[in-house]
Amino acid sequence: MSSWKRDMASGLVVLVPIIVTIWVVYWLFRFIANLPLTETIANPALRVGITLAVFVLMVFAVGYLMRTAIGSLVEAGIDNAMNRLPGLRVVYNASKMAIETALTGTNELQTPVKLETWDGIRMTAFKTGRESPDGRKLLFLPTAPNITSGFVIEVEQEDIVETDENVEEALTRILSAGFGERNDEQVTGVPIDVIEERREETPDDRPATD
Template identity: 45%
Template sequence: MSSVKGDFGRGLIVVGPVLVTLYLAYYLYSFIAGVTPGLLLNAETLEAIVPGLGEYARARLAGFLRVATFVGFLALAMYVIGQMTDTTTGGILEGVVDYVANRVPVIRVVYNASKTATETTFGAGETLQTPVRVETWDGVWMTAFKTGQRTPDGRATLFLPTSPNISSGYVLEVSPDDFTELDETLEEALTRVVSGGFGDADTAEDLEDTSLTVVGQLESDGTREGDQ
């Protein structure tokens, strides 16, 4: 019985995320197709272009074209806005948006989380670097991560995450002689911390996106603390 339960669990681990991803993709597609106006792209306007298709097929095709057009315009708008942020005017507008969003209690959380995830995904800002082992008490070693920052007196700034919630932790200022770099990747070290020490290094790649999101959140929190 335990073998059947274990096999079912492993199968669910593989199939579950795929089904959830497909469902979210379908939901997002249906949502965009439903909210985009069908004044220009609808089954009637496509009848002259593809007269051989039935009304249902034309309606499906019109929905797909509306989604493609919406995504195209959105990508173009993001590119243009991204170019504007390199200018003085764009920087001012971005600052105004940040200021307004951070003054609304609920919107502030969603806005900062979304911004952090986006910045991290596209490589904006610094990220956690080499995992290290630091002795926090006599004979007790813990996994921390270099941040790439140093204090004015030359100490390295490390981030010591809690387990299993790595979005919180402690900032350590440690002499370079008081910690040891680990011969493993960032994802492998984060896997061990998140799993409470039970994680398998072979599954480290599964946490790559999670680690990037958490890293961005930590950087955003650190930036806001510095501003204060």
């Protein structure tokens, strides 16, 4: 990749997420400010503040209810009702899985490890901190890009390959279907075109080192 293309790509990687984030925040501000709940208040900032305060209070109230036996029954009833609606159940379950993963997923997942599932093929799994009755380690092997599905597998300790990754790095790779994997330039600091040239060299062509 030429230098100007690499510079352009690097700039877009930094700027596009910032622009998208600012646009989403602006859209949410306008949306909340125009809710009927506070339409009689002239100041938009005050309308947003009151709406957010009401929403936070509602979140805590529902959260407290969910910790009771009645709350569990209510949640189960809502899940059953939504799962009976074709089309909408996909949106409901996807949003519920996304928020559960964002709020609790990375806390529940422990150290990421590699596992050779087939000859020469390694997959990313996560330790659960549990063991099977015969002493094997229980791992969670997620699917990509949906990490809310996967397999719970029992593996001997010697078959687990430890890594120096953290949970966020491993999840980024899985959620992005591999496109979020760090490349050689990010890891080594050496430009990709230089690395590719070195890879194309045969052992005889490479300069001798002392």
